[in-house]
Each structure stands twice: as C-alpha cells, then as structure tokens.
Amino acid sequence: MLLEMKNVSKSFSGIQVLHGINLEVKKGEVHVLLGENGAGKSTIIKILTGAYTKDTGVVKWENKVLDVEKPKDAIDAGIATIYQELNLIPQLSVMENIFLGHEEKVRGKYSLLDRNNMRKKAEELLSRLGQNIDPDEIVGNLGVGQQQLVEIAKALSLNAKLLILDEPTSSLSGKEAEQLLSTIENLRNQGMTFIYISHRLEEIKRIGDRITVLRDGTKIQTVSAKNTSVDEMVTLMVGRVLENKFPKKQFKKGKEGLRVENLKLTSDSPAVNFSAYQGEILGISGLVGAGRTELMRGIFGVDPVISGDVYIFGEKKNIDNPRKAIQEGLAFITEDRKEEGLFLDQSIYFNETIAKLNFVKKNGLISVKSQRNIANKYTQDLKIRPSNIELMAKNLSGGNQQKVVIAKWLFTGARVFIFDEPTRGIDVGAKVEVYNLINSLVEQGSIVIIISSELPEILGMCDRILVMNEGKITGDLMRDEANQENIMKAAIGG
Ligand SMILES: Nc1ncnc2c1ncn2[C@@H]1O[C@H](COP(=O)(O)OP(=O)(O)OP(=O)(O)O)[C@@H](O)[C@H]1O
Ligand SMILES: [Mg+2]
Incomplete structure (x- = not known):
C-alpha cells in the first residue's frame, strides 16, 4: 500500500463535503476517483497535496502517518499533482522548466548551472515517457498535451512516487489524449502509481486498475475497472440506472x-x-x-x-x-x-x-x-x-x-x-x-x-x-x- 486515507472528513463553512473517506492506493496501480460533479474528488486531492487541511482522519504514506500542512510536504514525500492549469513558465525551455527550483550545478566555487547534464537528464526523462520533445524547445511553443507531458517529466525529476491527474484530458484533442493515456500506461508498467480523475468513462475503463466511487462526499465502493462496465460505473456514480444519456426531443422546424x-x-x-x-x-x-x-x-x-x-x-x-x-x-x-x-x-x-x-x-x-x-x-x-x-x-x-x-x-x-x-x-x-x-x-x-x-x-x-x-x-x-x-x-x- 502506497497511500491510505482513513476516515477523512472536511467541511466548508458548516457544510460537510467529505464524510469519513477511506481510500487505499496500491503501488503501481492507476486508481481512479469517480463521481458526479461536486462529489468531492478534487477536495480529496487538495487535502493530499496540502492545498486544504482535513478536519478529521489520517493519511498514511508508505505505512507511516504523513502530515501534509503545506504543498511542499507533499512534494517532499513524492506526491506530485498535474493541474489542469499548467504551472510551467512559457518563456523558458523544456529543460529549464523541468529543473526549475532544483537545477543541477557544476561543482566548484562559482556554482554554475550544469546545462549539459540537465539536458542529458531531461532527454532521459522525456524518453522514459516515450516522447521525443526537444529539451531546448521553448515551452510556450508546445501544445497543451505536450506541456502536460513536460509537467510529468518534471514530477519524475523530483522523484515523485505518486502522480495525481485531475481531469487531465478534458481540454486535449483526441490525439493528445491518446498520447497522455499511453504515457500513463507506460509509466504504470514501470511501477509508477497514479490517482486519476476523469468524467470520460471509456478512458477510465481503458487505463484504470481500480475505481473508488464517491457520491455526495461519501465513499460508495472500490471496484476493479476490468470487472465493471461503463453502465455499471454510471449506476454506482449516480445511484440509479440512467435510462437515457441523450434525452433528444424533436420539434417542428421554425423560422x-x-x-x-x-x-x-x-x-x-x-x-x-x-x-x-x-x-x-x-x-x-x-x-x-x-x-x-x-x-x-x-x-x-x-x-x-x-x-x-x-x-x-x-x-x-x-x-x-x-x-x-x-x-x-x-x-x-x-x-x-x-x-x-x-x-x-x-x-x-x-x-x-x-x-x-x-x-x-x-x-x-x-x-x-x-x-x-x-x-x-x-x-x-x-x-x-x-x-x-x-x-x-x-x-x-x-x-x-x-x-x-x-x-x-x-x-x-x-x-x-x-x-x-x-x-x-x-x-x-x-x-x-x-x-x-x-x-x-x-x-x-x-x-x-x-x-x-x-x-x-x-x-x-x-x-x-x-x-x-x-x-x-x-x-x-x-x-x-x-x-x-x-x-x-x-x-x-x-
Ligand atoms: N473552498 C470551498 N468553499 C466552499 N465549498 C467548497 C470549496 N471547495 C469545494 N467546495 C464544495 O465541495 C464540494 C465538492 O467539490 P469538489 O470540487 O471536490 O467536487 P468534484 O468531485 O471535484 O467535482 P467536479 O467533477 O465538478 O470537479 C462541492 O459541493 C463544492 O461546491
Ligand atoms: Mg473536480
């Protein structure tokens, strides 16, 4: 078990949005959080990453209690989050972004940046992702999909053990989304662990290993993705059978x-x-x-x-x-x-x-x-x-x-x-x-x-x-x- 959350609750101004959540994420799995809008998925993530503090409960990381009080605590532990709003600096190169804040230096008294070494490492990281993005490319020239991959490379360079992606594909084109999904599969096969949030159920079916379903801030169940059909996911999520996903009505053509x-x-x-x-x-x-x-x-x-x-x-x-x-x-x-x-x-x-x-x-x-x-x-x-x-x-x-x-x-x-x-x-x-x-x-x-x-x-x-x-x-x-x-x-x- 890489991560365990036990009995985690959270309220905002008197309204409880998480009710005693239990979540267990195993090493090397893609663990999906599934639930309707407002179910509490992002709130769980924000607690894990130190953006919010929980009211009750315990977070265990590699079998030890982990107190995340600020984002740095999570990063130091090896928890990285790829946000929808990307956090890269568009004017800097891919390599500079990856190593921003933890640059490699040349040994010696002037402590110069070791650009050659960083470039080599950036290349290695990107190829681990199965990408041939040029480390010297300016990030602003890349598409959103590739920028996301650079963020993942950055997380890897910080020795992340858990990557959290909250709706990463919602603004990607079909091709970019495909690239991201296969990158995730690659990394998972190398032993990386993921928490993955998406409203695209086919995507979840494809890359998810286990799915924890939330409804109104309560955990409903953790199920295996393989043994759960898309329709079953919907039923678990909304708590009833959804008859018709497209309630099309016909009207008479007018002016x-x-x-x-x-x-x-x-x-x-x-x-x-x-x-x-x-x-x-x-x-x-x-x-x-x-x-x-x-x-x-x-x-x-x-x-x-x-x-x-x-x-x-x-x-x-x-x-x-x-x-x-x-x-x-x-x-x-x-x-x-x-x-x-x-x-x-x-x-x-x-x-x-x-x-x-x-x-x-x-x-x-x-x-x-x-x-x-x-x-x-x-x-x-x-x-x-x-x-x-x-x-x-x-x-x-x-x-x-x-x-x-x-x-x-x-x-x-x-x-x-x-x-x-x-x-x-x-x-x-x-x-x-x-x-x-x-x-x-x-x-x-x-x-x-x-x-x-x-x-x-x-x-x-x-x-x-x-x-x-x-x-x-x-x-x-x-x-x-x-x-x-x-x-x-x-x-x-x-
Ligand atoms: N800072 C806040 N103050 C007040 N209420 C909040 C705050 N943050 C979240 N909430 C409420 O907590 C509930 C859970 O929100 P959350 O963003 O976790 O949902 P979600 O499952 O991520 O939904 P979505 O799929 O739409 O992203 C919602 O009712 C939301 O309005
Ligand atoms: Mg959300």
Missing part, C-alpha cells in the same frame, strides 16, 4: 433565426455561410483547431472580422463587439468557463446577473437585492448545488459552474444560444440536465448551436450537423444521415 453570409475572419480565410433555425439543434463538429470557436467569436464580435453579414430573425445586424451581441440577443457559452465564462472570485449572484446589469439597476445604481432575488430564482430553476448564492464561483464543482454560466445567459433574455463544448468536464447526470435545459430553449423558440468535439453528443442531440475543417464548412448532414464515418471524413477535409 430562420441566425443567418451568416460570406463571413471572412481574415483576408485569406474562406467565406462561411450557414443558417440556424428554430426547432432544431444545430451541431458544429470538427477536430480541435478546425476554426469553430474562432467562427463564433467572429459572429459574437469578440474578434474583428474582415467582411460578411449576420442576420438575426431576418434583420441584418452589425455586431462588432460583445456588448452589441448581447443587445441583439446572442449568448455565447464559451468553452473555457474558468477563463472566459465566470468571475471565479465573485459570488453566484454576481455572475448570474453580470451580463445584463441594466435589468438590476434602481435609480442608476445596481441593486444587490434584486441581483440576489434573480439569482435565487435561477439557482432554484437550474438546481444549482449548493444553492447558496453567496458562494464564490471558484468553489463550485464544474457542473454547477456550467449551470451558473447558462443562468447568466438566460437572464439576458437571449434568443440565439451558442454553446461551445457545453458538457466539458461535466458528469453524466449533469450532462442530461444540461441537455434538458437545451431542449427547453429549443421548445421556447430559441436558436441553439452546439459546438462539440464529442461525437456521441453531436450524434445524440443535434438535428443537423455542420462539419468544419480549416475554417471551412466541409459537411452539412441531417440527423438521420449523419454517422461517425461521414462526420470524420468531412472533419479531415472531405
């Missing part, structure tokens, strides 16, 4: 609510034309980097466009900044809710009302009372948990953060909703809730566009699917003719 004509983002990018109608969910598929987000940013006025016209319910609109987009009834649920969707250090009520402060003004001043009233209503309607609207957005779990973002846009009275990766990092149960919210938007006559890199989501929820490749629309498929093959074919250029 054209959004028309984009000859939109060009740059002088040499292709002109884009498409329309979205009431009664349908329009999916936009494509590989990561196909230009889907950029197109929407152009329409929403975040980035300037060269030319093109946008019509909303038949009227031509000149939207050259997000403020105008909001006035014209557009809503843009951005893919990165932490960076672009929320004010993390502000309350739920602040976030839910921020996009339309005019609606909460009294005599020219913002009325906090009406902000709170409105937020209470949305928080109840959308079943945001916890329902305390004074909580800061950063203290909500991913799924609940997403609901706050949606509430913010509902409050603006938008008519055209653009969802960019709406269920990224969201558990299966909460996904269904988001889909139901989307259904009700369509039912009320709103225009709904979903950008998604998850093919099952596109195929499960959309009525019509546009596929993009290098900024161009390379496919336009109806629900009943779309399948994995023809979408992928269009995604790689047709």
Whole structure:
C-alpha cells in the first residue's frame, strides 16, 4: 500500500463535503476517483497535496502517518499533482522548466548551472515517457498535451512516487489524449502509481486498475475497472440506472433565426455561410483547431472580422463587439468557463446577473437585492448545488459552474444560444440536465448551436450537423444521415 486515507472528513463553512473517506492506493496501480460533479474528488486531492487541511482522519504514506500542512510536504514525500492549469513558465525551455527550483550545478566555487547534464537528464526523462520533445524547445511553443507531458517529466525529476491527474484530458484533442493515456500506461508498467480523475468513462475503463466511487462526499465502493462496465460505473456514480444519456426531443422546424453570409475572419480565410433555425439543434463538429470557436467569436464580435453579414430573425445586424451581441440577443457559452465564462472570485449572484446589469439597476445604481432575488430564482430553476448564492464561483464543482454560466445567459433574455463544448468536464447526470435545459430553449423558440468535439453528443442531440475543417464548412448532414464515418471524413477535409 502506497497511500491510505482513513476516515477523512472536511467541511466548508458548516457544510460537510467529505464524510469519513477511506481510500487505499496500491503501488503501481492507476486508481481512479469517480463521481458526479461536486462529489468531492478534487477536495480529496487538495487535502493530499496540502492545498486544504482535513478536519478529521489520517493519511498514511508508505505505512507511516504523513502530515501534509503545506504543498511542499507533499512534494517532499513524492506526491506530485498535474493541474489542469499548467504551472510551467512559457518563456523558458523544456529543460529549464523541468529543473526549475532544483537545477543541477557544476561543482566548484562559482556554482554554475550544469546545462549539459540537465539536458542529458531531461532527454532521459522525456524518453522514459516515450516522447521525443526537444529539451531546448521553448515551452510556450508546445501544445497543451505536450506541456502536460513536460509537467510529468518534471514530477519524475523530483522523484515523485505518486502522480495525481485531475481531469487531465478534458481540454486535449483526441490525439493528445491518446498520447497522455499511453504515457500513463507506460509509466504504470514501470511501477509508477497514479490517482486519476476523469468524467470520460471509456478512458477510465481503458487505463484504470481500480475505481473508488464517491457520491455526495461519501465513499460508495472500490471496484476493479476490468470487472465493471461503463453502465455499471454510471449506476454506482449516480445511484440509479440512467435510462437515457441523450434525452433528444424533436420539434417542428421554425423560422430562420441566425443567418451568416460570406463571413471572412481574415483576408485569406474562406467565406462561411450557414443558417440556424428554430426547432432544431444545430451541431458544429470538427477536430480541435478546425476554426469553430474562432467562427463564433467572429459572429459574437469578440474578434474583428474582415467582411460578411449576420442576420438575426431576418434583420441584418452589425455586431462588432460583445456588448452589441448581447443587445441583439446572442449568448455565447464559451468553452473555457474558468477563463472566459465566470468571475471565479465573485459570488453566484454576481455572475448570474453580470451580463445584463441594466435589468438590476434602481435609480442608476445596481441593486444587490434584486441581483440576489434573480439569482435565487435561477439557482432554484437550474438546481444549482449548493444553492447558496453567496458562494464564490471558484468553489463550485464544474457542473454547477456550467449551470451558473447558462443562468447568466438566460437572464439576458437571449434568443440565439451558442454553446461551445457545453458538457466539458461535466458528469453524466449533469450532462442530461444540461441537455434538458437545451431542449427547453429549443421548445421556447430559441436558436441553439452546439459546438462539440464529442461525437456521441453531436450524434445524440443535434438535428443537423455542420462539419468544419480549416475554417471551412466541409459537411452539412441531417440527423438521420449523419454517422461517425461521414462526420470524420468531412472533419479531415472531405
Ligand atoms: N473552498 C470551498 N468553499 C466552499 N465549498 C467548497 C470549496 N471547495 C469545494 N467546495 C464544495 O465541495 C464540494 C465538492 O467539490 P469538489 O470540487 O471536490 O467536487 P468534484 O468531485 O471535484 O467535482 P467536479 O467533477 O465538478 O470537479 C462541492 O459541493 C463544492 O461546491
Ligand atoms: Mg473536480
């Protein structure tokens, strides 16, 4: 046993979020923490790494009690965490990042950096990961996936015995995720131990050895990944059988609510034309980097466009900044809710009302009372948990953060909703809730566009699917003719 947690509990301002957790991680296994949004997975990790202190319980590391009071205690013991927000310095090289803070020195009185030695060691570490990343490459030039691998190399250089990854693949492309998973498998075969958190159940099935399931801060069970099907995982997680992962509803096609004509983002990018109608969910598929987000940013006025016209319910609109987009009834649920969707250090009520402060003004001043009233209503309607609207957005779990973002846009009275990766990092149960919210938007006559890199989501929820490749629309498929093959074919250029 490498790590044991016994009877670990934790409360935040009187609300208990972990109830007597027991967790046993064996040397050389990939131990998965599985649970709905808010189940307490990240809180367990933060206790292990010294970001939070536990209220009760014991942590044993290599059969001895380990008191983690600050992050350094965990690092010294050999516990390394790869955070989603990477901690590398983009201007420095791969090698400099790996050895930052524990540089190798040349012996002698000047204590010069031993760059040759560091480079050699960096190469060794990277090749242990099965990577041929150049140690002299500037980190900022690497993709997110490779940066993550550099973080792992850094952890190895610090002699980590346990690597903790909290949703590492949620913002990676399919290929990058694949690379990370095989790196983990490699290292596990060399004896490394992992704690792994993900909402992607197929991934867990593939690399997990054992799975500890949490529900509402309580440990439900530890099971073997091999002997547990994906459906069984879902049932353990949500505590009931989830009938339908994609609650698709059909509505009658209505008016054209959004028309984009000859939109060009740059002088040499292709002109884009498409329309979205009431009664349908329009999916936009494509590989990561196909230009889907950029197109929407152009329409929403975040980035300037060269030319093109946008019509909303038949009227031509000149939207050259997000403020105008909001006035014209557009809503843009951005893919990165932490960076672009929320004010993390502000309350739920602040976030839910921020996009339309005019609606909460009294005599020219913002009325906090009406902000709170409105937020209470949305928080109840959308079943945001916890329902305390004074909580800061950063203290909500991913799924609940997403609901706050949606509430913010509902409050603006938008008519055209653009969802960019709406269920990224969201558990299966909460996904269904988001889909139901989307259904009700369509039912009320709103225009709904979903950008998604998850093919099952596109195929499960959309009525019509546009596929993009290098900024161009390379496919336009109806629900009943779309399948994995023809979408992928269009995604790689047709
Ligand atoms: N600093 C904090 N203050 C108040 N509540 C908190 C704080 N940190 C976490 N919580 C609450 O603790 C609970 C568990 O959160 P945690 O982030 O561990 O969930 P999670 O399982 O990691 O969810 P997700 O899958 O969405 O990442 C949630 O209800 C969350 O709102
Ligand atoms: Mg979490």
